[in-house]
Amino acid sequence: MKRYGKLSVIAVLVVLTIGIYYIQPIFTAETKPEFTISEKKGNQELIEDMTIEGYYHENNLFGIGTDLEITPEGTTYYSNQPYQNQLQGSVSANKKMTQLQKKYRSFMRGKNYFLTNFFEDESILAYAEITTNRFSSVTEESEFKIEVLNKKTEEVLSYSVDFPKTTEYVSIYVEDVQVANNKLIVVTNGYASNKDDMQDEQHLYSIDLPNEKIEKDEKIQLDLVDVTGKQVQYVELINEATDIASAKFLVYRVVLEDTQIEMEINQGEQEIAPPVYGLIGVNVETGEQFLIDISKEVGSQGLGDTLPLENMTLYTYKINETSLSIYAYQLDQKELTEVESVALSKTQKKALKEGMTMQINEGLAFFVSSSNASDKDMQIMTFDSRSGELVLEGAIDEKASKSVKRDELGLYGILFQY
Structure with a gap:
């Protein structure tokens, strides 16, 4: 009976797959x-x-x-x-990526298809990624892969730097790349694991270009925002993801949930609690972090x-x-x-x-x-x-x-x- 039950499930899945295959064009093309x-x-x-x-x-x-x-x-x-273009998430971003691939064909070969991994100014085009396993998870072997193209000489500086604390992160990705004070600053977002839960963390890794080493690791200070009676839902970098030019400042939005209101809702209230927001600014050159207090x-x-x-x-x-x-x-x-x-x-x-x-x-x-x-x-x-x-x-x-x-x-x- 189990065998026939499995066959029935397979048959249903086949019918649904075929149905969706033929039905979807009706809702897409027409x-x-x-x-x-x-x-x-x-x-x-x-x-x-x-x-x-x-x-x-x-x-x-x-x-x-x-x-x-x-x-x-x-x-x-x-x-x-095309599917590869859809990964970029923006038609406009694909146009910029296409421009880079045509102008710097050799340098762009084999690199991730996301503008967030790139930085460009008049002198250089820089790229940074973090190597992960096939499940996009951090391992003991994870490292920063850095390449910097000198536009005038066409020379390429390539090297790798061990990624720190690899055993503490489940996953991580590059959110932005900047250059300041002759250092490549790799902005990351990832999930750090501990015994209780997983926490979303944002870091700025300053990599010294001449010495090829991490000089500084700065974690975004979420405690700049008043979290009394609240819980952090998520943190987002609001700088334009498709802009790979130099930015003097980064701005993070911290989305908070009021735990007191949530408790009242769970006790019978029907009103939906609106989120609470906080803003944190970061000076890319100095590393200073500060609260942007404009809510009033x-x-x-x-x-x-x-x-x-x-x-x-x-x-x-x-x-x-x-x-x-x-x-x-x-x-x-x-x-x-x-x-x-x-x-x-x-x-x-x-x-x-x-x-x-x-x-x-x-x-x-x-x-x-x-x-x-x-x-x-x-x-x-x-x-x-x-x-x-x-x-x-x-x-x-x-x-x-x-x-x-x-x-x-x-x-x-x-x-x-x-």
């Missing part, structure tokens, strides 16, 4: 709409190099969906890209939304009763200023609801709806952060043969390509 970015009022040139990242649910019943990128020319679906001014929502970085300035916003306040935090001065308070019409305020994605590009603040939105709410707005002037109103237009529900489209990022 229902994928074509979206474009359009200017409705203002400077058309501001959207020419703009890319909006999002996610499209092709069929909620089967859980089928795909990430996408929308430009003024049209839509690119990640699911239509911008509120918890302001810390939870997209926080764009431009040069040494961190931006956020707050929606008031009749206006939009744009804030700039100077990381080098550790000062927060309200850059501009913009008066909003009722229509603008409705569009600029909480959950908007914000991006700063050359002093201009771009806002796009980052949640599932209806046709009327699918707005793009751009303000000059220095004068408060509204310089662009735009929309995401749908070019489809048949109507597709807009609540199936979610937006979460803005990029600019030059």
Whole structure:
């Protein structure tokens, strides 16, 4: 009987596999709409190099969906890209990777397909990875593999450095690479194991280039954030993952769970406890870590939304009763200023609801709806952060043969390509 039971299970799996194989194209090829970015009022040139990242649910019943990128020319679906390109996680990131592979063909050969492993400036192109076993776990043999290309001489410096404390980490990956004071700084995120549980840890390893050794290991100091009565859920580096240029500062967002509220919910309350956020800044050159304490001014929502970085300035916003306040935090001065308070019409305020994605590009603040939105709410707005002037109103237009529900489209990022 057991034998026939197993055969029945196999038969069901075969039927389901074949069914999904034939059903999925119905929900992918036929229902994928074509979206474009359009200017409705203002400077058309501001959207020419703009890319909006999002996610499209092709069929909620089967859980089928795909990430996408929308430009003024049209839509690119990640699911239509080659598998290797999908690993990168961004069409724009793939474009940068392709540029590097064409320009530095020999140096790029055999390296990981993630921009987070690279650093580039006018003089060098650097690469760092941590070797792991086939299960992506750290072993006693794990090490940093470093390669640095001198763009002028075309010479390549290659060496390996033993990874420290290999027995204490279950897994680890490179989150960013920087160069400062003639040292390669490898930013990592991984899980350290102990007898009780696994803890997420973030480190900055400073590797001395001339001497080929780890000079300093700095762990991100999560205790800079007030965790009294709270539990750390996760920590994220908010610097743009596709930017491999030099960054003077790194910014981490610590997401906390209020354990007291969670206890009350478990005792019968139905209200969902919102997360609590904290921000930690890191000076890449000096290694200094500091608390970015701006929650009183911008509120918890302001810390939870997209926080764009431009040069040494961190931006956020707050929606008031009749206006939009744009804030700039100077990381080098550790000062927060309200850059501009913009008066909003009722229509603008409705569009600029909480959950908007914000991006700063050359002093201009771009806002796009980052949640599932209806046709009327699918707005793009751009303000000059220095004068408060509204310089662009735009929309995401749908070019489809048949109507597709807009609540199936979610937006979460803005990029600019030059």
